[in-house]
Amino acid sequence: MTKSPRMLQIEAMLIDEPDDEFLRYGLAMEHTSAGDDASAAAVLQALIALNPAKPYIPAFLMAAQALLRTGDDETAATVLKAGIEASTRAGTADALHARGELQGLLSTIE
Secondary structure, rough: OOOOOHHHHHHHHHHHHHOOHHHHHHHHHHHHHHOOOHHHHHHHHHHHHOOOOOOOHHHHHHHHHHHHHHHHHHHHHHHHHHHHHHHHOOHHHHHHHHHHHHHHHHHOOO
C-alpha cells in the first residue's frame, strides 16, 4: 500500500515524539481511512501497549473494530475485555462512557 502524505507526515513527527498518543492514534485513523485495517489494528495495539498502566482508552474500541473488519473476532474480543478493565480502572466519566461502548460491541460478538 502506498502511504498517503498525511501518513508520512505523522510518521515523521513520531520520530521526534515516539510516545505521542494522539499522533499514533492519528496514524491508525489514516490507515483505517485507507482501508488498511490490519495496519490500523497493529498501530492501535502498539498504542495500547505503550503505557499499560494508563492506556489510551479510545484505542481499544478502534482496535477491536479494525480487528473485526479483518475477521479476527477472537482477538477483538480480547481487546474489548482489556479495554473494559482499563476503562473501569481509569474511572473517569469519559472512560466509563467508553466502557459502555466496549461492552456493547463485545455483546454483539460473544
